[in-house]
Amino acid sequence: MTKRGTLPDVIDRLEPKERRGLIVVITGNGKGKTTSALGMAVRACGHGLRVCIIQFMKGDLYAGEWDGIKLLDCAIELHATGKGFCGIQGNPYPWAEHRANAQDAIDLVHEKMNSGGFDLLILDEINNAVQLRLVDLEQLLAILRAKPPLMHLILTGRDAHPEVVELADTVSEVNEIKHAYRKDIEPQPGIDY
Ligand code: ATP
Ligand code: MG
Numbered sequence: 001m002t003k004r005g006t007l008p009d010v011i012d013r014l015e016p017k018e019r020r021g022l023i024v025v026i027t028g029n030g031k032g033k034t035t036s037a038l039g040m041a042v043r044a045c046g047h048g049l050r051v052c053i054i055q056f057m058k059g060d061l062y063a064g065e066w067d068g069i070k071l072l073d074c075a076i077e078l079h080a081t082g083k084g085f086c087g088i089q090g091n092p093y094p095w096a097e098h099r100a101n102a103q104d105a106i107d108l109v110h111e112k113m114n115s116g117g118f119d120l121l122i123l124d125e126i127n128n129a130v131q132l133r134l135v136d137l138e139q140l141l142a143i144l145r146a147k148p149p150l151m152h153l154i155l156t157g158r159d160a161h162p163e164v165v166e167l168a169d170t171v172s173e174v175n176e177i178k179h180a181y182r183k184d185i186e187p188q189p190g191i192d193y
Contacts, residue, residue, distance in 0.1 A: 021119075021151045023144060027127055027160035028173035031192070036172070037122045037154045038065050044152070045074040049119035052112045053078045056105055056125040056134070056157075057098065060084035060091075063193045077118075081105040086132050095134075102134035109143055113151065120152040127157030127164070137161055144168075 024040070026033040034055075041051045051074075055063075058080045069076045082105065084091045086098035112118055123143075129135040140155075144167050147153050155164065165171050180188075187193055 019150060021147060021149055021153070022170060023147065023168040024152065024154045025127070025160050025165060025168040025171040026154065026156045026174065027158060027165075027171070028175050029158055030174035030176035031179055032174045033156040033158075034065075034124050036174070037124060037156050040154060041069075041076050041120065041122060042072065042074070044120045045072070045076060049075070049152075050117060051076040051120045051122065052118040053122040053124060054105055054109055054112065055080045055082075056102055056123065056129045057082040057085050058125065059101070061193065064190055077112075079105075079108060081108070085128075086134060095132075098132070099134045102129050105129075106135055106139055106143075110146075113143065113147065116148075118151060120154070121147075122154040123156070125157040126155050127160040129157070130161055130164075131157075131159040137163065140164060141167070 026036045037053070041053060044051050053065075053069075053076065055078070059082045061084060063080070066078060066080060069078050082098065082101040083093045086093070086095060109121070109123060113121055126135065126140060130137055130140050140161070141163060144153070144164070155168070160171070
């Protein structure tokens with residue numbers, strides 16, 4: 001067995017009659033939204049797609065994907081922006097600073113989206129950013145409308161706006177059945193961040 005496991009010798013690949021860029025929304029209050037998007041990034045990499053991930057409200061606390069992506073040695077570019085979750089207990093930064101950071105991230109989204117350099121763009125926690133008014137709904141809708149037809153766009157975060165859901169092709173709601181934090185178990189590296 002190789003270090004990276006075993007794979008079958010013969011691999012059949014499906015090719016759709018028509019390639020289309022999809023809008024995918026992963027929302028809901030359960031655990032698994034960001035990691036679902038990261039899973040699609042890894043899958044996309046295997047198909048040779050070029051991936052850009054822009055994380056909103058995440059620049060303050062280390063997350064394993066920052067280095068995990070480097071270790072994968074694949075075509076994923078990741079930008080962690082912001083200074084943590086706006087409004088969460090213990091976050092010391094004023095709303096205006098969160099808003100300014102999110103607005104810079106929106107500029108980055110347009111830059112990456114229009115660069116022609118990416119086949120999949122992931123906007124992690126963008127739904128929360130809209131809900132918290134760090135990003136205007138109109139700004140997100142403008143991104144959806146301006147999306148290059150062949151580029152996939154994945155939007156994560158709780159409280160996806162109904163108008164965003166309406167425009168999306170695939171929408172999943174991750175519901176909490178249980179979460180360890182309810183038993184006062186601290187977030188665990190590799191699972192929670
Ligand atoms: P993941 O990043 O694991 O896919 P997620 O994107 O669905 O989770 P978020 O709402 O972005 O979840 O929360 C980020 C992290 O915080 C998750 O790893 C989750 O386990 C943890 N978490 C979610 N809700 C709570 C909570 N109420 N209290 C503490 N930790 C939570
Ligand atoms: Mg998340």
